[in-house]
Amino acid sequence: DVKVTQSSRYLVKRTGEKVFLECVQDMDHENMFWYRQDPGLGLRLIYFSYDVKMKEKGDIPEGYSVSREKKERFSLILESASTNQTSMYLCASKVGGAYEQYFGPGTRLTVT
């Protein structure tokens, strides 16, 4: 069974703080993704990574950065959190060339 874990289920941060969201997968997947889910907007891709140290911008990368130093770990960084980044953040991974993505349980981030 594929397992994707995220470091926190719930997180509350203050405006201006630097926030790290961690994602780890245990199936040696090449590709990893970060999405945010907002009501009425579905899942929107923030960043993705094809391989270690490689990253590509998704549809809404502004205000975010990512890091992938090891194959199993993909981190999402909010350099200076803002209230409009309050959202559900979902990490996913997949085998390179496949379609199906496997998702983690999500992190509900609230920025006050």
Next chain:
Amino acid sequence: DQQVKQNSPSLSVQEGRISILNCDYTNSMFDYFLWYKKYPAEGPTFLISISSIKDKNEDGRFTVFLNKSAKHLSLHIVPSQPGDSAVYFCAASATTGANNLFFGTGTRLTVIP
């Protein structure tokens, strides 16, 4: 610009009846389609998929239909059960490129016992 659209934000169905969830797409390059199911406070889980070379794929109570000419797909759940109550996301991908998924906005299905 939303390339995958789910125009019904919510749907209520009686237990035992058929649930039909609809999805439209605009990009003619999409050739693989997936449905995901999401419970509150959990990540989406893969449900069923279909390639553009088919017009139907069935897995137990779940059937996905694809109408390429209309750029439309639908998910049928028969019979619907209370445990099917969740948000359903349609997703599409094009073989060319990274096989990234484009998601719809989701439809919340409520199955009434």
